[in-house]
Amino acid sequence: MNARLPNSELGQWFVQLKTAIDLHDLAERLGLKRQGGKGNYHSPHHPDSNASLSIFADGRGWKDWSGDAGGSCIDLVQFCRPELASPLAAAQLLGDWYGMPQPKPAMKERAEPARKSTLDYIGERCLAKAEGVIPYLAGRGIDEAVIRRAIQCKTLGWNDWHSAKVAAGEVGHGGAAVAFLVRSGGRLVAVDLRYVDPALNGGVKAQCQGEREGHGWCSDPARLKRARMVVIVESPINALSVECCASSDVAALALRGVGNVDSIDWTALRGKRVLVALDHSDPVNPATGLRPGLAAAWKLSEKLIAADIGHLLVDMQEWDEGEDINDVLQRHGKDVLTARLRKLEPWLVPGMPGGGERLEGTRRVQLPGHDFAVYWRFRVKEDFTQYVDEFKTDDDGKRSETLGDLCSFRVASLSRLRIQSHLATISGAADHQPETVFGISAQLARHGTVLHREVATDDKLYNLEWWKGRFGAIWKPAQFQRLVNLMERAADLGARDVVNFVGLSWKAGALAAQEGQDCYFIEPQKQCLYYNLTFPRGTQQQARTVIQAYQDTFRDNAAAIVLVWGLGTHLKNLLGYYPHFQMQAEKGSGKSKLLESLQTTLAFQVLSGQMLKTDHRRRASVSFTSQPVGWDEFSKLPKTVLSDIDALLQSTYRFEFTRVGASLTPYLMCAPVLLAGEEVDAQSLQSKLCRSSLSKERQGAIIPHDLPVFPLWPWLQFLADVEPARLRDLHRHYLGVCERHSRAPAGDATARRMMENYAALLCSWALLCEFADLDPQQGGFIEDLLAEMNSHIVDTDGSRLPWVWIMEILLSELEARRYDYPHCWDRVKHADGHTEMALFIRPNHVMDHLSTAPHLRAKFDALPVKTGRIFKNQLLQSPVVLADGVEKTIHGRRQGHLTAISLAQLEKLGLYAAPDIQR
Template sequence: MTPNNNPAMGEWFARLKSEIDLHDLADRLGMERQGRDGNYFSPSRKEKHPSLSIYVNHEKHGTGWKDHTADIGGTSIDLVMYAGRANDPMDAANLLADWYTIPRPSREKSAVPERKSTVEYIAERCLKDTEPAVAYLTGRGIAEQVVHDAIRRRAIGWNTWTSTKVAEGEPGYGGPAVAFIVRSLAGAKVVAVDLRYADPALNGDVKTQCQGEKVGFFWTSDLARLKRAHTVYVVESPINALSIETALQNYPGVAVVAIRGVANTNLDWSWARGKKVIVALDHTDKLNEKTRTRPGMEAAWKVADALTASDIANRLVDMLDWEEGEDINDVLKDHGAEELRIRLKKLDQWLIPGQPSVDADRRHQLNGRQRVFLQGHDLSVYWRYQVLDDFTRHVDEFKDSKDDDGKVSRSEVYGDLCSFRVAGLSRLRIQSHLSTINGMPDNQPETVFGISCQLARNGPHLQREVVTGDKLYNLEWWKAKFGHIWNPAKFARMVNILERSADLAARDVVNFVGLAWRGEELAALEGNDCFFVEPQKQCLYNNMSFPRGSTQNARAVINAYQATFKENAAAIGLVWGLGAHLKNVLGFYPHFQMQAEKGSGKSKLLESMQATLAFQVLSGQMLKTDHRRRASVSYTTHPVGWDEFSKLPKSILSDIDGLLQSTYRFEFTRVGATLTPYLMCAPVLLAGEEVDVESLQSKICRTTLAIAKQGAIIPHELPQFPVWEWLQFLAGIDAARIRDTHKRYVAFCQQRGRAGEGDATAKRMMENYAAIMTAWALLTEFAGIDIGQGDFIEDIIAEMNAHIADTDGTRLPWVWIMEILLSELAAQRFEHPYCWDTLVVDGREEECLFVLPSHVMDHISTAPHLRAKFDHLPVKTGRIFKRQLLQSGVVVDEDVEKTVGRRRQAHMVAISVSKLAQLGLHAAPVFERGY
C-alpha cells in the first residue's frame, strides 16, 4: 500500500524491498543464525531449532524470507515488523531508510500542519525511559522478554508526571506509573494511555487512570501479531494480558487483548472474524451484593454474546475452581507460568456458556454465575450436556471401577449427541420496513429466533440461521442446516433447555445493510447485523463487511478519482456511490448512468469503483429473471451495478424500467408461498454501450467520460475507501442537518440551473444532483479536505445543466407518445382520422398535424406490435396525453374542426411541426393526402 497515492512513495517502497540484503538486515535485527549457511532463529519466540529461511533468487521462492513454523514470510519491511521493530509498514520503511540511506521522497506539505494530540504527547514522554517499567512488571511475575518485546513495539512506557496543583496523597497527584499505550487497530494511532501507579497512595489510593479514550478501544502488546493470530485471549487488564503472554511464550499464532475494564464491552469485534476467541475476564470477582452478579463474569457474558452475534466462535475459561478474587496475574505470581498455562486450557463445557451446574455440596460457587434460572426438571438433566468446540455430547450412564485398594470410583460414560455446538439461541424482534426507512415507531415487528452453531467444516466461524418458532423442533431442519443428530430425543430435550436462554441475548434487530433507522436513530449496519430468514435470496450484501481504514485513505481515494478524469468525471461517480447511503434520510436517491466514448476507460473505472467501494456489478445474465433483479436491490443502500444493460431483450427492459422507477424511493413486497419479504431500494449504476433510460431521466444522474478528459490511471495499490467509518460518521450526524444541507443545494441548483420554473421534471433532476452535492459536502467534512477541492461543485453543476439540455425534448411521456405516433404515420399504420394542413397563427401560416389525442392512445393500446411500448408508458389515456401536449407549448389550437376523408372531425388539436422539430421530433407531413 503506498500512502497518499504518491507514485514516488511507491518507488521508494519498491527500492526498500529490492535493494536491501536480507542477510545483512537479519544481522542488524540481532537475529541468531545456525552456522554460516544455516537458518535463522525466529525473532518472535524462543526455539531450539531455527525455522526462518532467507532466500535470494531462489527457483521456487524467489527473494524473501519465510518462518516455516508459523507459515509467515515476506519482504524486508515484513521482517522488520515481524522482529518487533515497527508497528506498521510506514514505521518499518522509515527505519530501513535510516539504516540503508535510502531517503524518503519529499511530499507536499499539508495546508493545515498536523498537531500532536495530548495523548500522543504523553505517550512520547512515557517511552523515553522504560527501565522502571521493566522492574515493576517483572516484579509481578511477567517474563522480562515479554516486557522488552512490548516496549520495542512501543506498547509500554513509564510515566513520572506529578501535578503541581494537587497535593501529594490526593487523587490526581500522579506519581510513578506503568503506561500502557493504546493504539487504534487501523493506522496504529495513539488513542489513549492507561496508567497503573506503582504507589497508589501517592495518588490518593487511585490505582489506575486513563488519559484519552476509555471506551471503544482495547490494548494489545503487538498489533501485527494480533492480525496474524489464529487464537486470541480476551482479558480485563494489560497486566493480565502480559501474564498470558508469559505463560504462552512459545505458542505461535496466539495473541492477547485487554478490554481495559468491565465497562468497555461495546467494542467492534469485526477484526476477530476467522479467529478463535477465548474469554478470560476476572470471573472470580467479588460478588456485588446489590446486583448479585460478579462484574468480571457479567462482562464476560456480554463479550461472549457480542462475539456470537458477530459470528465469531468463542469459549470461556472455566474458573469455577479458582480461589475467590483470584485473577490471572495472581495465578502467575503464586503458582507460576506452567500452572497458568494448564488453567487457561480448561474451558467452560456447559450448554449455556458461563452457567455451570454443580452438586449440592458446591452450590455456593454458583453465586453470581447463574445467567438464567432453570426449573428443577431442567436442572436435573442440564449437567448431562457437555460441549466441545464444534461437537456436543451427552452423559449416558455412569461406570463404577475399583482400584487396587478396593476404593470404588465413578466415571461418566459419554454418548455422541450431534456433530455441532449450539453457541447461542436468542429471540429476535425484527423491525418493520417502514420504521427502517423513515425512523417512525415500529407497529409491526416480527419475532424469530437466531441460532448460531459452530461446525467442524467452518472452523472458528459460526454459522447463523434464522428460524420461526414453528420450526424450532423440526429436527430435519437442524440436520439440513447444521449437521447430523445421533440422539434425536436427547437433542429435542436440549433445545427445550436452550429455550430458557432465549432472553439472554434477545434484542431488536434491523434487517438492512448500510445506513438505516434503528428505533428513532440512524445506525450503520453490516451483513452480520442482519437476521434474514433466507439471506442469499433477500439481500445481495447479506454477508457484507464494509472496508475499513483511516481518513488518510479517504483523502487518497478522493485525490486519485479527481486525478484520473478531468472535470471530476470519475469523482462524481465515486461521490454518488458514497452518497447512496443518505437515501433513508432524504427519502429518495437517484440511479446513475455512465456515458462514455469508445475507449475512454469506462470499464477500467467501473472495476476501480468496485474495488474502492466493495460493491457488486451484475452481468446481463443475472438480470434476466425477476427474482434475481429483485434480490439485487433488496434491503440495502449500498450501490449495485448492472452491466450489459443494453443487451437485454426488450421485454426484460420493460420490467427493469418499472423496478428502477420504484427503487428511486422504496418498494416492499412479499413473494412466494412463504411470503418472503423484499425491501427494494438500492441505487443502481447502469453500464453498457448504450443505456436507454429515457423514462428514467427524472430519477437518474449521469457523468460523461471522454478520451480528452483522461488523466492518471488509478493505481492498483490504492487503498479501499473506509466505507464503515463513513457510515458511522453519517450515523452520528443529525438527520435534520442533512436534510437542511440538501435544501440549500436544491436552491443553489435552481439558481444556477438552466431550466425554467415550470419544468417539474427538471426540478426533480436538480434535486437529484443536489443529493450528490450534499454527499460531497459531508464527504469533505469526513475526509478533512476543502469543499472547493478540484472545483467539484462547479463541475457537477455543468454536468447537471448539460443533462437538462440534452434531455429537454425527451423527459416527458408526451414526447415518447409523439415519437411513436410520428413513426406510425410515416409507416401508414395509423388508421384513425388525421391530416396535415396549415393554420394561420399570429398572421403567419404554421404547418400543423391535426389529430385527436384519444385516437392516438387508442391506436397504441390496440396495435399488437405496440403492446410492449404501451405497457411501458406511464400515460395511458388520451385526456392526460392532451393535457401534457397543452402544457408543452407545441399545440397552436386545441379545438379545431377539420374535414378528413369527406367527414367532419371536431375537437382536433393542431400540433405545430416547427415546434416539434425544436424538441428533436421530426415529422414528414404529406399535405396532399387526406384520409
C-alpha cells in the same frame, strides 16, 4: 508514507536498500543467533531446537520455515522489531544503519512540527523510564522477557510523577505507577496508570489518561493481529500473565475494565480462536447479586456471538474466591496457570455451570427443575456436542460418565430477534409492525472459528431436516429436540432488535450504519445482494487519494461524478429518494476499466445482462441496501425484459416493499442502480437519473493498480452523525444553485426534478469534502456537474415527458397507415395572418389505438400514461397545441372536439411528420 515525497523516489530508495544490504550482516545487527556459527538462524519469537530462519538468494532473501514470514531486508527488520509498524519506519532504521538515508522531500518550506499533546508527553516520559517497571512486574511473577518485549513495543512504561501541591495520602498526589500505553491504529490513545502504593494517592488504585472506552490493551498490536488464538482478560497485568505461558501465536487482550465490553469493536477478532478469561471468581456484588467478572463475560459472550466470533469461557468454577489470573501465576506458577487456561467450560449455556457446587451468582438463566435436571447432561466442545448417556458413582464416591455423540456442531446461541418493519427502516418513524424470528448461531467444523448463522421462524425450530440441511449431522434426534427446548429457555440471552438493511438506515429512530453481518435475513442470498458485505476501512488520507485519482482519470470530472454518486447513495434514507445513474461511453473510451476500478474502490457489484433476465434476480439485486448496484449492457436484453426493468427502476427511485412466493419472502427494493453501456436507453427514466458521458477526448491518467479502496465504513459512520435537518437545508441550498444556473424554463416540472437529482449529488460532494478535508472547489467539480446537468436537460427536452413518447408512436403509425381513427392535416391561421400546418386528432382516439393494437401492446404497457384525459392534459400544458375543441369534416363526416397540434413545434422536439394532404 511521506505525502510530500514522490512515490517514484521512495520506491527507488526501497529498491536500493533491498539490493545493497546483506541479510547475514543485518541478522547480526538484529541479534539473531546462528546455529553452530554457520547455517540457519534461530527464530527470535519462539524457542526452536533446529534453527528455522534461513537466508538465501545471495543474502537478499529470507524465510522463517516455522511460519509464513519471509521477504526482504525491510521485512526482516519488521519481523524482529514488531514495534516498527510500517515498512517506512523499518526502511528509515536501515538507512541510518547503512548510511543510505531517506531522500529529502523536494520542498523549500517545511511544515511546522505538530505540538505534542499532553498524552504524548506523558507517554514519552513513561517510556523513557520504562526499566523501572521490571522489578515491580517481576515481583508479580511475570517473566522479564515478556516485560521487555512489551517495553520494546512501547506499550509498557513507568511513571514516577507526584504532585508538589497535593500532599501524600490525598487523591491526586500520584506516586510510582506502572504505565500501560494503549495504542490504536499506530497512535497513542490512552495511558493507564496502576499505582504501586495506592495509599499515597488517596487510596486510588488506578487512573486513566486519555480515552477510557472503545480500546483494549495488548502488549504487542502486531502480535494480536497475526495471532491464531486470543485470550480476553480484564486487566493488562492479567494479559502479561497469560503471555508468560503462551506461544508466539497466542495473544492476550485486556478490557481495561468490564465496562468496556460494550464499546470495543470486536469484529477484528473474527477468524481467531477466542477464549474468555475474565475474573469469573470475583466476589458477589451485594447490590446486584452477580459476580462482576462473570456478568461481564456473559455480556461479552453475547457481543461475540452477534459478531459471529466462536469462543468458549475458561472454566473457573473451582478457582478460589476472588482469585484472578495473576494470583494463580504468583501462587502456583506457569504450568498450573497453563493447565487452568486449557480447562474450558463444557456447558450448553456459556457461563452457566450444570454440575459441581452451585455457587451464588452463577445462575445465568432460571431453568425450571425439570429442565435443570437434564441440563447437565449436555456437554459441548468448540464445534461438537455430546450427551451423557450413562453415569454411576462407585463405593468411593467417584463419579463416572459415559458420553455419546449428539450432533456434529455446537449451538452457541438461540436468541429472540425483533426485525424492524420497512417503514421504520426508511423513515425513522415509530415501529408498529416488528416481526419476531429466532437467530441461531452455531460453530461448525467446516467453518472453523467463525459462527454459522441462520434465522428460523417458529415452524422451523423443531424441524430436524431443517437443522440437518443447514448445520450438520444429528445422531440423537430425541435428545437434540430436548436441547432445542432448553435453548428456548435462554432465548432472552442476546435478544435484540435488529434491522435488515445493509448501508445507512434508521434504527430505533436514529441513523445507523450496518454491514451484512448485522442483518438477519431469512433467505439472505435471495433477499439481499450484499448480505455478507463488510465495508472497507481506511483513513482520511486514503479518501483524498481516491478522489484525486478519479478526478485525474477523466477530464471534466466525468469519472469523479460517478464516484460521488456511488458514495452519495447512502443518503437515500435521509433524502427519501436518490437518482439512478446513466453512464454512456464511446467504444474504446475506457468504460470497462473504469467500472472495474469503481467495483474495487466502492466494494459494489456490477451484474451482467444474464443476471438480469429473471424477475427474482433483479429484485434481489436492489433489495434491502443503499449500496449501489451496477447493471452492465442491460440494453441488450429483450424488449419484454427491458419493460420490466423500467418499472423496477421507476419504483426504486424511492422505495417499494413487496412479499413474494408462498412463504411471502419480504423484499425492500431501494438500491440506486448504475446503468452502463455504449447505448443506455433510459428514455422514461430521464427525470429519475443523473448522467455522465465518457469519451476518448476526455481520457486522462489511468487509475493506478495500487489505489487504495475508499474507506466506506468511516464514511458511513460520518453520515450517520449528520443531522437530517442540516442535510435538508444543504439540499435546499444546492437546489437553489441548480435553479440559478439551469437552462430550463421556470415552469418545467420535469426539469425541476432533474435539478433535485443533481442537487443531491452536490450534497454528496459537500459532505465528501468535509469528510476528506477537501475544498469544495477542488478540481472544478461543482462547475462540471452543473454543466453536465444543463447538457442533460437540453438533450432530453423532447424526450422527458410521456406525451412526447405517445406522439412519437402516433407519427410512426400515421406513416405506416395503421391509424384508422378520424384525423386530418390542415393549416391553422393565426391572429397575425400567417398560417402553419397542424395535425388534428382526438387524444382519446390515440390512446384507444395504442391500447388495442396488438403490435403496440409492449409499448403501451411501458407507458406511465394510459388514458386519453391525462394525455390531453399534458398536450395542453405543452407549447405544441394551436387550438382545442376544433370541428372538421373528415371523409364527409363532421368530427368535433379535435386538437390541433403544430408540426413546427413538434420538429423543435425532434418529432417529424409527413402530412398527407389528401387525407
